[in-house]
Every structure is written in structure tokens, then in C-alpha cells.
Amino acid sequence: MPDFIFWTVYVFVIGLCIGSFLNVVVLRGLTGESIVLPPSHCTKCNHKLAWYDNIPVISYLFLLGKCRYCHEKISIQYPLVELFTGFTFAGIFYKFAKMGFSLNVLFLMIAAALFIVIAVTDIKERVILTVHTYILAVLGLIYNFFNFANANNTKIHFFVLGFDISIYQAFVYSILGLIAGFAVMNGVALLCKAITKKDCFGDGDAYILGALGAFFGIVNVIVISILSVVIWGVLCVPAFIYKLFKAKEFKLLSSIILFSIAAVLFALGEYFNVFDSNLFHWFAYLLVACIGLYCCKLLISSIKNGSNLTVIPFGPALIFAAFFVMFVLF
Numbered sequence: 001m002p003d004f005i006f007w008t009v010y011v012f013v014i015g016l017c018i019g020s021f022l023n024v025v026v027l028r029g030l031t032g033e034s035i036v037l038p039p040s041h042c043t044k045c046n047h048k049l050a051w052y053d054n055i056p057v058i059s060y061l062f063l064l065g066k067c068r069y070c071h072e073k074i075s076i077q078y079p080l081v082e083l084f085t086g087f088t089f090a091g092i093f094y095k096f097a098k099m100g101f102s103l104n105v106l107f108l109m110i111a112a113a114l115f116i117v118i119a120v121t122d123i124k125e126r127v128i129l130t131v132h133t134y135i136l137a138v139l140g141l142i143y144n145f146f147n148f149a150n151a152n153n154t155k156i157h158f159f160v161l162g163f164d165i166s167i168y169q170a171f172v173y174s175i176l177g178l179i180a181g182f183a184v185m186n187g188v189a190l191l192c193k194a195i196t197k198k199d200c201f202g203d204g205d206a207y208i209l210g211a212l213g214a215f216f217g218i219v220n221v222i223v224i225s226i227l228s229v230v231i232w233g234v235l236c237v238p239a240f241i242y243k244l245f246k247a248k249e250f251k252l253l254s255s256i257i258l259f260s261i262a263a264v265l266f267a268l269g270e271y272f273n274v275f276d277s278n279l280f281h282w283f284a285y286l287l288v289a290c291i292g293l294y295c296c297k298l299l300i301s302s303i304k305n306g307s308n309l310t311v312i313p314f315g316p317a318l319i320f321a322a323f324f325v326m327f328v329l330f
């Protein structure tokens with residue numbers, strides 16, 4: 001066991017270095033520079049960085065978050081992505097490599113690296129580069145074609161022109177997941193556009209959900225769809241309330257707060273069984289639903305009137321849900 005802990009720490013350090021590379025992938029993906037060719041340089045003064053300026057996390061701490069040459073601030077994104085990648089890789093190794101390092105572990109790590117690149121690019125510049133999602137989709141198809149996850153080894157037989165073709169069930173799920181993820185997200189985006197007459201989601205979100213479907217399969221992509229909405233909601237509410245407050249939209253703000261209080265009271269009432277009569281129960285239910293619908297009405301008219309209050313990227317929520325599936329359901 002101490003051996004295994006040692007290797008987990010070792011993978012953590014490797015993860016830090018990969019994270020450092022992922023920062024470069026994000027940055028150069030956005031500027032269109034090659035990933036390998038120009039050596040590392042400061043984004044502000046373009047000074048070439050020495051090896052000791054490039055040690056993950058440590059250089060940032062040592063330089064107190066400033067460029068050695070021009071003393072410009074270095075974004076906190078760099079050490080955060082490095083640390084996050086380190087912990088993610090160590091987590092994958094700890095959870096999946098107990099039986100030894102396998103192709104499954106390698107594929108999960110590459111997928112996690114892509115998740116991080118997609119999420120950071122989206123958070124940083126609100127764009128999703130389709131190339132990242134294409135790579136993830138192809139990776140997912142290969143992963144399931146060879147059934148590296150080994151979760152279920154069932155093979156499905158197809159009889160085509162007298163030939164017996166057998167394919168892993170995982171691969172069939174992967175193709176269905178790719179189609180379903182892409183279709184569901186596009187469907188939701190079209191629906192939202194029909195209601196609000198505005199683009200609520202970027203095109204990239206459909207590519208992300210499709211690629212996640214290819215990797216995790218049709219069953220898990222449904223879980224990811226539902227979970228990401230919940231995560232998005234939880235992340236959005238504080239940001240949303242803050243924005244409403246700043247924009248002085250007190251009508252919408254007060255109705256949302258009223259709805260939240262009513263919903264929490266209702267849930268508590270359900271939990272502690274305070275509704276002794278059925279009539280009272282339905283009345284409370286109706287009241288919460290009405291306030292909720294009223295909020296939706298205000299929200300839709302606010303979006304129609306051109307407010308940008310609801311624009312909070314959905315991609316990171318999808319990625320968050322994907323990590324959940326990887327660590328909890330896999």
C-alpha cells in the first residue's frame with residue numbers, strides 16, 4: 001500500500017506538468033499559435049522563459065505571481081489549472097489503477113485533460129473550439145470500440161448479408177450517446193430560442209454533449225444532461241442575483257427571492273410532514289408553482305428586452321457533470 005501511495009503522489013506531480021501543458025493548449029488554441037513551436041514566453045512582454053520560470057505552481061509562488069522580466073501579473077489561471085489537473089490525475093490513478101495501470105486509466109486521463117481544456121477555454125473566452133470536442137468524440141469511440149472500460153463485456157451480434165458481425169455493447173451505446181447528446185442539446189437550444197427569440201446556448205454546447213455521449217455512452221449522457229442543469233442552476237443563482245441587483249431589476253429579483261423562500265418552505269413542509277390536510281398541501285403546491293411561473297414570465301420578457309443577465313456559459317456545467325460521472329458512477 002505505501003507503494004501505491006507513492007505512485008499516486010508521483011502521478012500528481014506528472015499531472016501538475018500536464019496541467020502546465022494544458023494552459024499552453026488553451027492559450028494557443030485561442031491565439032491560433034502552434035502548441036509546440038515557439039518556446040514558452042511571457043504573454044505580455046514576450047520574453048522567453050527559462051526552465052526555472054516554468055516549474056508548475058512553484059514558479060508562480062516563487063515569483064509572487066509576477067513575470068520576472070516585465071513584472072506584469074501572471075494569471076491565477078495557470079497555477080489553478082496545474083493543481084486541478086494534478087488532483088484529477090491522482091484521483092483517476094487512485095480510483096482506477098488499483099489493479100495496475102491499464103489502457104482504461106490512460107484513456108480516462110486523456111479524456112480528463114480534454115475536459116479541462118474545454119472548460120477553461122469556455123470560462124476564459126466563452127468559446128468552445130470544435131477541434132477539442134472532435135478529438136474527445138473520436139477518443140470516446142475508440143475507447144468503447146475496444147471496450148477498455150471493461151464494465152460490461154457483452155457483445156451484440158448483427159447479421160449482415162449472412163455475416164455474423166459482433167460489436168461490444170459499449171460501442172453501440174457510444175454511437176447512440178454521440179447522436180443523443182448532440183440532438184438533445186440542439187433540441188433544447190432550439191426550444192429556448194423559440195421561447196425567448198434569442199440564442200441562449202452556444203453551438204459548442206451540443207458538440208460537448210455529443211462528445212461526452214461518445215465517451216460515456218447513451219445511459220450516462222442522460223445523467224450528464226440532467227445533472228448539468230442542476231449544477232448550472234446552483235452556479236448561476238448567486239451570479240444571477242448579483243447581476244440583477246447591479247442592473248436594479250428589483251421586480252425580477254424580489255420575485256425570485258420570494259420563489260426561493262416559498263420553495264424551501266414547501267420542501268421543508270414536505271420533509272417534516274406538516275401538511276395534515278390534503279387541501280392545504282395542494283394549495284401550497286399551487287402557490288409555489290404560480291410564483292415560479294411568474295418568475296419565468298418576467299425572466300423571458302427580460303431576455304426578450306435584450307438583457308444579457310442570463311448569459312452564463314453552460315459548457316463548464318457539462319464538464320463538471322462529466323467529472324461526476326467519471327468519479328462516482330464509473
Ligand SMILES: [Zn+2]
Pocket residue numbers: 042043044045046047067068069070071072
Ligand atoms: Zn513578461
